[in-house]
Amino acid sequence: MTYIIKKLFQIIPVLFIISFVVFIFVNVSGDPVVLMLPEDASNEEIKAMQESLGLDKPVIVQYGLFLSNVMKGQFGQSFVYKQEALPIVLERLPATFELMIAAIIISILISIPLGVLSAIKRNTFIDLFISGTSVLGKAMPNFWLGLMLMLVFSVYLQILPVSSRGSLLHLVLPAITTGTAMAAELTRMLRSQMLDVLHQDYMRTARSKGLSHFSVVYKHGLRNSLLPVITLIALNISTLVGGALVTEVVFAWPGIGQLVISAVHARDMAVVQACIFVIAIFVIGANFLADILYRVVDPRIKYR
Amino acid sequence: MKTNQLTFLKWLKMLGSSKTGSLGAIIILTVTFTASFASFIAPHDVYEVNLNAASLPPSWMDGGESQYVLGTDRLGRDLFSRVIYGSQISLLVGISAVIVAGVIGVPIGLISGYYGGFIDSFFMRIVDANIAIPVILIALFVLGFLNPNLIMFILVVGVATWYTYARVVRSEVLSLKEREFIKAARVTGVRNSVILIRHLLPNVTSSVIVVSTLSVATTIIIESSLSFLGLGPKAITWGALLSDGRDYLATSWWIATFPGIAITITVLGIILLGDWLRDVLDPHSHV
Numbered sequence: 001m002t003y004i005i006k007k008l009f010q011i012i013p014v015l016f017i018i019s020f021v022v023f024i025f026v027n028v029s030g031d032p033v034v035l036m037l038p039e040d041a042s043n044e045e046i047k048a049m050q051e052s053l054g055l056d057k058p059v060i061v062q063y064g065l066f067l068s069n070v071m072k073g074q075f076g077q078s079f080v081y082k083q084e085a086l087p088i089v090l091e092r093l094p095a096t097f098e099l100m101i102a103a104i105i106i107s108i109l110i111s112i113p114l115g116v117l118s119a120i121k122r123n124t125f126i127d128l129f130i131s132g133t134s135v136l137g138k139a140m141p142n143f144w145l146g147l148m149l150m151l152v153f154s155v156y157l158q159i160l161p162v163s164s165r166g167s168l169l170h171l172v173l174p175a176i177t178t179g180t181a182m183a184a185e186l187t188r189m190l191r192s193q194m195l196d197v198l199h200q201d202y203m204r205t206a207r208s209k210g211l212s213h214f215s216v217v218y219k220h221g222l223r224n225s226l227l228p229v230i231t232l233i234a235l236n237i238s239t240l241v242g243g244a245l246v247t248e249v250v251f252a253w254p255g256i257g258q259l260v261i262s263a264v265h266a267r268d269m270a271v272v273q274a275c276i277f278v279i280a281i282f283v284i285g286a287n288f289l290a291d292i293l294y295r296v297v298d299p300r301i302k303y304r
Numbered sequence: 305m306k307t308n309q310l311t312f313l314k315w316l317k318m319l320g321s322s323k324t325g326s327l328g329a330i331i332i333l334t335v336t337f338t339a340s341f342a343s344f345i346a347p348h349d350v351y352e353v354n355l356n357a358a359s360l361p362p363s364w365m366d367g368g369e370s371q372y373v374l375g376t377d378r379l380g381r382d383l384f385s386r387v388i389y390g391s392q393i394s395l396l397v398g399i400s401a402v403i404v405a406g407v408i409g410v411p412i413g414l415i416s417g418y419y420g421g422f423i424d425s426f427f428m429r430i431v432d433a434n435i436a437i438p439v440i441l442i443a444l445f446v447l448g449f450l451n452p453n454l455i456m457f458i459l460v461v462g463v464a465t466w467y468t469y470a471r472v473v474r475s476e477v478l479s480l481k482e483r484e485f486i487k488a489a490r491v492t493g494v495r496n497s498v499i500l501i502r503h504l505l506p507n508v509t510s511s512v513i514v515v516s517t518l519s520v521a522t523t524i525i526i527e528s529s530l531s532f533l534g535l536g537p538k539a540i541t542w543g544a545l546l547s548d549g550r551d552y553l554a555t556s557w558w559i560a561t562f563p564g565i566a567i568t569i570t571v572l573g574i575i576l577l578g579d580w581l582r583d584v585l586d587p588h589s590h591v
Contacts, residue, residue, distance in 0.1 A: 010429065017433040025449060135579075139572035141525045141543075143532050144564030147550060151561075155554050242438030246529050250550070260441065261533055264448035272445060280436040287436075 007291060011284055018280050022273055023066050041079075070277065076270035080263070085270040089256060089278050095165055096255030099244050102171050103179035104233060110183040115190025116222060119198065130187065137184030142243050146177035146250040163252040174251045178244050182236060189232055193225040200224070227297060234290030238283050318584060325580030331573025339391040346385035347371065350540055354380035359556050375558040377548060383559060387566050390542040394570065397458055397537070398524040402516050404462025409469025410512060414500050416470065417477025424474075431467040439464045439526055447535045454537040461526055465519065472515050476508045510585035517578035521571045528567050542567050 041049075057065070069075070075085040118130035153173060154162040161170050197203065198221060206220045233240075245257030252258065256275055263271035319325050338345060348371075357380040361368045368375060374383040416427040434442075442464040450456055480486055489499050530536045531543025542563040549560025 010432070013429045014432045014436060017430055018436065021433070022445075025446065135572060135575055136568070139521070139575055140568045141528050141532075141564065141571075143529060144546060144560070144567065147546070147553060147560050148564065151553055151557055155557075238435050238438050242440040245438065245440055246533065249533060260444065264444050265534070267448065272448065276437060276441060276445060279438065279441060280433075283436045283438075284432075 003295070004292065007288060011288070014284065015280070018277070019067055019070055020063070022276060023063050026066075026269060026273065075274040075277070078263075078268050078271045080266050080268045080271070085268075085274040086278075088271060089259065089274045092254060092256045092259050093278065093282075095253060096241075096244055096248070096257065098165075098171065099174055099178060099247065099253060099255060100240060102175035103182065103240065103244065105179075106175050107179035107183035107186055108229070110179070111186035111190055112222065115187045115225075116194055116217060118187070118191045119194030120217065122195065127191075131191070134184040134187040137180050137187075140180065142177050142181060143246045143250050145180055146173065146247055149173045149177060150250070163250075165254055174247050174253050177250065178240065178247045181243060182233070182240060185236065186229060186232060189228060190225055193228055194221060197221050197224050227294065230290055230294055230297065234287050234294075237286045237290075241279055241283060319580070322580050322583075324576045325584075328573045328576030328578075328580060331569060332577060335391050335570050335573065336395065338388055339395045342388050342392055346382075346388045347373075348382035348385040350381065350385050350389050352381060356380065359552070361556075362558050374562050375556070377556070377559050378552060383545075383562060386540055386545055387542070387562050389540045390545055390563060390566065391570070393454075393531075393537060393539050393541045394524050394527060394567070397454075397461065397527045398520040398574075400458045401461040401465065401523045401527075402519045404459060405466040405519065406469050406512065406516055408463065409466035410473050410505075410508070412466070413470040413473025414477055414504055414508070417474035418481065418496070418500055418504065427470065428474075431470055434464070434467045440529055443526065443530055444533070444535060447530070452535060452537060454539070457527075457530075457537045461523060461530075465523065465526075468515055468519060469512065472511050473508050476511050477504055480504060480507055514578060514582045514585055517574060517581055521574040521578065524567065524571055524574070 073086045077083065078085045078088060081088050114130050114134070118127040121127050150162060150173060153160040160173055161167075164170060203216065203220055206216045211220075244255070245260065247253065248255045248257030249261055256279065260272060260275040263269075263275065319329055354376070357369065357372065357376050359378050360372050360376040360380070362375045363370045363373050365375075372382050372384065374387065376382055377386075412427050416424045439461070443460050446460050446464075447457065452460075486499065486503060489503055494503075527536065528541065528543035528546070531541040532547045534544075534547065536543055545563040546560050549556065549558075549563070552559055
């Protein structure tokens with residue numbers, strides 16, 4: 001419990017740092033008003049924006065204002081959508097969430113059998129093939145993989161929809177695209193993890209009890225290899241979100257990624273800022289949950 | 305001089321005994337060579353428009369022409385030449401951004417791990433903040449503000465990825481700190497700066513080399529993703545070529561396919577060499 005509280009307290013400075021850096025960039029790197037308004041903004045619009053941002057006040061006061069607005073969830077008006085930025089971002093969150101969950105599920109479904117198989121068949125052709133494939137999976141940029149999957153399954157075979165969100169079929173290609181790099185990483189890790197576990201005493205005991213091969217490997221071996229899997233997924237959440245952002249553009253998936261990239265191109269800074277905070281809180285939250293889950297799953301772990 | 309040659313030969317021999325390691329080295333050498341001599345290797349001018357040869361498929365397909373090995377884009381520009389030139393930016397950004405990241409991350413990791421306490425917490429919270437935002441998003445945010453030129457682009461990607469070094473170096477220093485030779489140095493009154501530079505730095509070098517190599521791979525993927533999203537440096541890059549090809553996926557599949565293969569092969573080479581380096585330099589680490 002004290003550990004949880006300590007972890008929660010560590011989150012506060014992290015959010016401060018993020019808000020500070022975002023503030024610096026918005027306010028010091030140029031006239032924020034010019035950046036936040038479209039290029040053809042009128043003088044009145046500029047003036048109204050300056051006042052609403054409190055730009056006539058000292059920098060510290062400005063930061064305070066910025067901070068209190070952020071805490072209230074007010075990132076300003078989006079000039080593209082003509083409304084508050086945060087609701088626009090939150091509206092897109094479920095789509096990104098759906099994509100990420102699907103990607104994680106797919107990467108687990110791919111990596112567990114492959115990782116275990118390549119550990120059991122160590123140094124055989126199967127192991128070599130799986131290891132080779134997983135290095136290749138790591139090397140492929142996901143947006144290219146997405147385009148290639150689209151080319152094969154949507155353009156030539158025409159068995160899966162090209163883009164956008166809808167049925168479960170729409171989810172298949174984007175989820176594979178986002179999940180492949182993670183699956184490759186997990187497979188490599190599970191393999192080396194299983195190799196360690198396979199030589200443990202309790203595995204020998206399980207085998208000598210006459211348990212079936214399947215039961216020994218999957219119930220005793222795999223269960224003990226799964227802990228690092230949780231950690232690895234948690235550590236890679238940020239990368240996974242980054243990957244999802246790009247995948248969304250490839251497949252016209254209506255999530256945060258598509259939103260933030262069009263907002264960057266349109267210089268809709270209110271939306272960009274809101275996206276950054278929402279994503280940061282999402283990643284921090286996911287890491288926090290993984291931390292607690294890790295502790296629940298493995299009571300052997302004692303935290304300082 | 306003689307000993308230098310000997311160790312070089314020794315390394316070469318070790319590399320030769322690893323199939324994946326040598327494959328990685330060969331790939332990297334080839335890509336570096338291609339990037340360095342792009343103007344001699346590329347058969348066509350990359351900007352040369354030839355509308356009579358627009359959207360030609362690769363030479364081995366029906367309708368392909370032998371002078372355009374990988375086909376042409378909608379303006380009749382030679383894809384093979386453009387892919388060759390694309391290697392320049394990827395390698396340049398990959399290597400320079402990794403150096404920028406290392407120059408920031410290594411000293412912070414050393415200091416953070418060695419001094420501990422408040423300094424450590426301070427830097428580690430910055431690392432946490434950095435990790436909470438995907439590198440792609442940081443780069444999007446910053447590059448969206450500034451008009452990105454190549455230098456700015458390298459700096460942004462480097463600054464966004466420094467934390468990898470800080471983390472690795474810090475955890476190495478934490479364990480080195482407990483070793484006898486560091487304790488002895490401290491007890492005998494060796495100045496902290498000397499301990500950091502003369503005793504700790506050399507001992508984290510092999511980890512830094514491994515991390516750097518693998519970081520080049522990640523950086524190239526980040527660079528190509530940003531180029532693909534239209535925020536890359538204003539030059540011919542693999543990501544930008546891919547992004548062109550995306551609009552013609554149904555009619556001219558080759559434009560999106562070959563730049564991606566180039567990225568994959570390059571990154572694969574770097575990962576293979578990096579994995580080999582890790583096995584050689586740091587036999588204790590796995591994953």
